[in-house]
Each structure stands twice: as C-alpha cells, then as structure tokens.
Amino acid sequence: MNTARNDHHEEPVEFIRLPEVKKLVGFGTTKIYEMASQGLFPKQVQLGARSVAWVKSEVLQWNSAKLAEARGQASDSSESK
Template sequence: MNAARNEQHEKPVEFIRLPEVKKLTSLGTTKIYTMASEGLFPKQVPLGGRAVAWIKSEVLQWNNDQVAAARGQASDSSMSK
C-alpha cells in the first residue's frame, strides 16, 4: 500500500478547466456534465468555492478509450462502458 502511495506522489496531478476539457474532447458543456453524472466521463474535482477542474490524465485516457472503441480495440480503462 505504501508503494502505491509513493507512486501517486511521484506523478504530479495536472488540473485543467472546462475550456481545455472542451477543446481536448470536442464536447460541449452540457454533454460533459451529463456524461460525468452518468459515469461515462471523468468527474470534475472541486478546487474550492465554486471552482472545479478535471484531471488532465483522466480526460486524455477517456480520449484514448474513445479511439480504441471506435477501432474495435479493447481498452484498459474502467471509464468506458
């Protein structure tokens, strides 16, 4: 369990805001929030107050999952269903 914690600390988490999520995915605001609430897209992380962000690596993994699904390839991610 300590090894897992150490690995998490070695990789910095990069937060991205909604405009960048939209740019990376080509999805609109409503679609992003709807899919996140349905468990089909990474959920946002509260940063404090009303500010939220997404973890960039999770969004990029979702992108990769979509490409794999379109190509009929298996994906390692638990986000795609």
C-alpha cells in the same frame, strides 16, 4: 508541502479547466456534465467553493479509450469509468 499525486506513476496531477476539456473532447459544457454524472466521463474535482477542474491524465485516458473503441480495439480503461 501538500501536493496531489497520481497513484500509478508518482507524477504530479495536472488540473485543467472546462475550456481545455471542451477542446480536448469536442463536446459542449452540458454534454460533459451529463456524461460525468452518468459515469461515462471523468468527474470534475472541486477546487474551491465555485471552482472545478478535471485531471488531465483522466481526460486523455478517456480520449484514448474512445479512440480504441472506435478502431475496434480493446481498452482496459473504457469499462472502468
């Protein structure tokens, strides 16, 4: 069985679709794709010919980094995206 794994915790990867990404970050479709293309947001993963999704843990990590930035706290992940 071929399952995607996260290198850090050996947990299964959970993919989420655009509507859930939009709910989690509060941005619209265009903004999400623009930020991803500029390296400012996690990039989508191609699942099929016309199907993409995002890795939920990456989106949540981005949220945490933005919160830390807004609160004036250092975040290791905010510079690496």
